[in-house]
Structures are given as structure tokens and as C-alpha cells.
Amino acid sequence: DTEVTQTPKHLVMGMTNKKSLKCEQHMGHRAMYWYKQKAKKPPELMFVYSYEKLSINESVPSRFSPECPNSSLLNLHLHALQPEDSALYLCASSPAADYEQYFGPGTRLTVT
């Protein structure tokens, strides 16, 4: 299995909702990432997990909460989001932290 999968593909949520994004890879990669991408902009790094431990948090607001339950799974828990958080959320994995990354198709999030 050489792909990164993300669910759901699309998500619409209100500002008081709690939801989670899920990411999975079965390539044996030991680093996993969350990115946020706005339309016509480059991906912006949010979090890096290396060997299931959070190694980088790019000063992301606490309404975004990452979780890495095991080496294959990565979650992003969302709570009390703002409309400006609407974006494409990309998950990626790599063999280790300083290697090429393999991206999932993303979750298109709309906050109403």
C-alpha cells in the first residue's frame, strides 16, 4: 500500500461543532504531518509527528488538536473553529522527518 488516505473528503461544520479529521498510511513511515492550504497558496505546515511524538507545532491555535494514536494513524481534532479556518487540510507521511513527503488528497473543510 503506497498511499496516504484521508477521511472525510469534505466536511462542513458550524463554529460550535467538534469534529475530527483522520489520516492513515501503511508504508511504515515514521513521520506524519498536517498542513493547511488556502486556495492558490502553498501548503503551510501545522504539526509534525516523528516516531509518534509531536516534534513541531507551528504556533497553531489550540482549537486544532493533533493526535497520533499509533505509527499508522494521525488525527486532527477540531473545536470552535472560525470561518477563516476554512481550507484544504492535507496529511502527509515520510520515511523519517528529513525525507520526501507523500501527501493524501486532503479534506476540504468549510466552517459556517
Add this chain to the structure above:
Amino acid sequence: GESVGLHLPTLSVQEGDNSIINCAYSNSASDYFIWYKQESGKGPQFIIDIRSNMDKRQGQRVTVLLNKTVKHLSLQIAATQPGDSAVYFCAENNGPNAGKSTFGDGTTLTVKP
């Protein structure tokens, strides 16, 4: 057609021509550089990478050149095909913060048949 030198947000080439996409990076501590291709509605896809101890690396139809003196990176695509139409991003990894990838603004490549 080819474009060299400055980073351009868009590049249009004829099918069969060679393409050159440029990228300037800012962090002298960056030691690993990656090119990604992002097609509409998809996540970025790894194309080719290069570490700072090299100045050239070749793949299938693609070549990456690294000039550390002027902090410049380029991606050359030979015999460009319609399937190469996409947004191309360069990314730099900061060695001391392994895993911290910073993406450039991207270049939209359009291949005309």
C-alpha cells in the same frame, strides 16, 4: 519555450518543449530541497529531491539544479507533456528542525498542445 532566472507564478509552454521552473529559497541553513507537483483537486506529489552536498540530480525527464551561492533551485522538465500541467512547488527543509518543510509560492505550468 523556456524561462530562466526569475521565479514566475505562471509558465506556458508548447508540448514537446523543455520547461524550467525556478525557485529562490531564503534560509542558508536549509540542507534538503524537494520539488512537488500538485494537480487540481489532489494533494502534492513528490517529483525529485536534492541534498545540499549535491548541485545536480536527474530523474526520469526531470533534473533539479541547486546553486547554494545564490540560494536558487530549478526544475527542468524535458519534452513537456499535457499531463505535466499542474502547480509546481519547491520546498526547503531546515536541517536543525528536521521535518520543517517550507513551501515556495508555486508556479502554474500550462502545456499547450
